Amino acid sequence: MSQPVIESLGLTKTYRMGSQQVQALAGVDVQIKQGEFIAVMGPSGSGKSTFMNMLGCLDSPSSGEIRIQGENVTHLSAAELARIRNRYIGFVFQQFNLLPRTTALDNVLLPLLYRKDHDGTEDFASECLHRVGLAERMDHHPSQLSGGQQQRVAIARALVNQPAVVLADEPTGALDTETGLEIMQLFQQLNQEGKTIVLVTHEPEVAAFASRQLIFRDGRLQSDKQVQAESASEHLARYRAQKQQEGLA
Amino acid sequence: MKWWMLCKVAWVALQVNLMRSILTMLGIIIGVAAVIIMLALGAGAQHEVDQQIKNLGGNVFVVFARGRASSGARGASGSVQTLTEMDAEAIEQQIPQVSVAAPTIWANAQVIYGNMNWAPSVRGVDNRIFPAQNWQLAQGREFSAAELNSAGRVAIIGATVQRELFGASDPIGQTIRVDRTPVTVIGVLDAKGQNTQGNDQDDLIFMPLDTVRKRIAGMTLASPRAVRSLIVQVADERDMALVEQEMEALLRQRMRTTGTDAPFQIRNLSEMVETRARTMQIFNGLLAAVASVSLLVGGIGIMNIMLVSVTERTREIGLRMAVGAEPGDIMRQFLIEAMLLCSLGGLLGLSIAVLVTRSLERFAGLTAIIQPEVVLLSIGFSALIGIFFGYYPARKASKLQPIDALRHE
Numbered sequence A: 001m002s003q004p005v006i007e008s009l010g011l012t013k014t015y016r017m018g019s020q021q022v023q024a025l026a027g028v029d030v031q032i033k034q035g036e037f038i039a040v041m042g043p044s045g046s047g048k049s050t051f052m053n054m055l056g057c058l059d060s061p062s063s064g065e066i067r068i069q070g071e072n073v074t075h076l077s078a079a080e081l082a083r084i085r086n087r088y089i090g091f092v093f094q095q096f097n098l099l100p101r102t103t104a105l106d107n108v109l110l111p112l113l114y115r116k117d118h119d120g121t122e123d124f125a126s127e128c129l130h131r132v133g134l135a136e137r138m139d140h141h142p143s144q145l146s147g148g149q150q151q152r153v154a155i156a157r158a159l160v161n162q163p164a165v166v167l168a169d170e171p172t173g174a175l176d177t178e179t180g181l182e183i184m185q186l187f188q189q190l191n192q193e194g195k196t197i198v199l200v201t202h203e204p205e206v207a208a209f210a211s212r213q214l215i216f217r218d219g220r221l222q223s224d225k226q227v228q229a230e231s232a233s234e235h236l237a238r239y240r241a242q243k244q245q246e247g248l249a
Numbered sequence B: 001m002k003w004w005m006l007c008k009v010a011w012v013a014l015q016v017n018l019m020r021s022i023l024t025m026l027g028i029i030i031g032v033a034a035v036i037i038m039l040a041l042g043a044g045a046q047h048e049v050d051q052q053i054k055n056l057g058g059n060v061f062v063v064f065a066r067g068r069a070s071s072g073a074r075g076a077s078g079s080v081q082t083l084t085e086m087d088a089e090a091i092e093q094q095i096p097q098v099s100v101a102a103p104t105i106w107a108n109a110q111v112i113y114g115n116m117n118w119a120p121s122v123r124g125v126d127n128r129i130f131p132a133q134n135w136q137l138a139q140g141r142e143f144s145a146a147e148l149n150s151a152g153r154v155a156i157i158g159a160t161v162q163r164e165l166f167g168a169s170d171p172i173g174q175t176i177r178v179d180r181t182p183v184t185v186i187g188v189l190d191a192k193g194q195n196t197q198g199n200d201q202d203d204l205i206f207m208p209l210d211t212v213r214k215r216i217a218g219m220t221l222a223s224p225r226a227v228r229s230l231i232v233q234v235a236d237e238r239d240m241a242l243v244e245q246e247m248e249a250l251l252r253q254r255m256r257t258t259g260t261d262a263p264f265q266i267r268n269l270s271e272m273v274e275t276r277a278r279t280m281q282i283f284n285g286l287l288a289a290v291a292s293v294s295l296l297v298g299g300i301g302i303m304n305i306m307l308v309s310v311t312e313r314t315r316e317i318g319l320r321m322a323v324g325a326e327p328g329d330i331m332r333q334f335l336i337e338a339m340l341l342c343s344l345g346g347l348l349g350l351s352i353a354v355l356v357t358r359s360l361e362r363f364a365g366l367t368a369i370i371q372p373e374v375v376l377l378s379i380g381f382s383a384l385i386g387i388f389f390g391y392y393p394a395r396k397a398s399k400l401q402p403i404d405a406l407r408h409e
């Protein structure tokens, strides 16, 4: 039961830039269990994104291993890795990465279209859009949606394949404070429903909503601790009340 | 990803850069248009040749008397070396594959009716000319035995002669003058129209052999039954080669010649027509060169635009890979896009070809036939060009590392 959903073992990544070598990761061991909400913290350039990309099989390590539900995926082919991502991983990016000229529903549907066994139904995709509060916006194109709404579409897309883990790299980085809080509220709710979430952020205020914090420094795991998660809903309510007061004043 | 989904994706991508896509397709458009025009003109020319051969009888030889028929040259044995009506009979009787051999004498003469004046080709013939050259009578009758045997003063006229001399009035029973000899019109031939060289086939008059021999001025022949040519029809086209050989042997034996300069010459009419049709192929060759150059240029244009497209959409490729697109999916996506681009170019080329061939038919009097299989072939071929020149860009896209593609600016 306690088998990790994803784990990294002695993970290193070295980038070669001409004669120069950059050690982006220098041996990281992390186990991620079912139902966790993890914030990956650290200063800029500490290796957070590099770590995430390797968890999500978007990039391959220089040494060490990534295991997804116990299976070592380090030496799989590009096509096999694509299938792993399609089955087990949901991505949320800072820049949303939605396809323009494609409706919200079709954007959400995209991962399923790359499944050999997909029967073409859109039911679950529209259910996911319902879940993120965009039932009314299914036929809208990204350009017709606000930043927060676009990120919700991206989250629905990350949910549609019922992944083992949702990986989000600075998902609030391009959003204002209130919208960011709304997104964090959504992540917290999804976690309470049982989703495993790993979220990269350099803002402690955002990391506070997670129940476990990994802090990276110079490509190493500096600390890994369980914390009492703050409630994004409460923060949001407080923020809105404050804003209203300022508006009245 | 399913094929129809890929097509939808490709279609959306094309629409985004419609103008750019059309400009890119220009090479393909011109190339395909040239190919279709070329094949349409070729098919048109072939059709005319076939028509012509059908008019002549596709299975027809003409045996010409060589040199001056009036020379009276005598062979060593004293026989007259010239074609005669008896040769026609011999060919008909001794070569079973021959269905009819029609002796003819050709002449030119002035023909007068009232104050109308015309100079058609005059042919001395007997009734065998009708089956031998597929002539039908529009009006009147063939020659009677009496007319043939006694140099009867009768004529059967071609449609052009009828039009020029008689206009709308009925020519049957009218008397015309052929080189001052009064002759009664007993029939009118069905019109055959122009042959592929643009010569009017209906500008002629048929009269009995003897009538031409005896009454048309300037006709002096080597023997009383000499003729200028024999029109020989073979029952089955497949026997042409055999009949040619046997006829050659038979005539040589009858004229007792063995040398290279036989006093006759055998020619295959359909070959003659086809030879002339070959001039058409020079023009076609030119078009073929234009077509292949444009298709090559078009293909390279497609490759170029697909490379641009791959670069522009690197982040999209990264995203697709992140959510589960395998390299093969990406490859197919771009191949289909290139294919669609080229097929569309092919369709536009086809439309242009239709316009051009229609105007060539109308204003240049050419016959052009666009065959359905040519249409399918050219669209299919453009799609193939798309696959060929789209392969490299598509492969490049599929080889991208997902993370590099996602980070691309």
Ligand SMILES: Nc1ncnc2c1ncn2[C@@H]1O[C@H](COP(=O)(O)OP(=O)(O)O)[C@@H](O)[C@H]1O
Pocket (backbone or CB within 6 Å): A015, A016, A017, A022, A023, A024, A042, A043, A044, A045, A046, A047, A048, A049, A050, A051
């Ligand atoms: N593709 C790359 N090529 C070279 N160096 C890279 C590349 N990606 C990341 N790095 C380097 O690796 C280190 C870690 O980067 P990253 O994981 O993006 O940090 P973070 O997300 O914590 O800001 C940085 O020094 C960065 O410059």
Ligand SMILES: [Mg+2]
Pocket (backbone or CB within 6 Å): A048, A049, A050
């Ligand atoms: Mg980062």
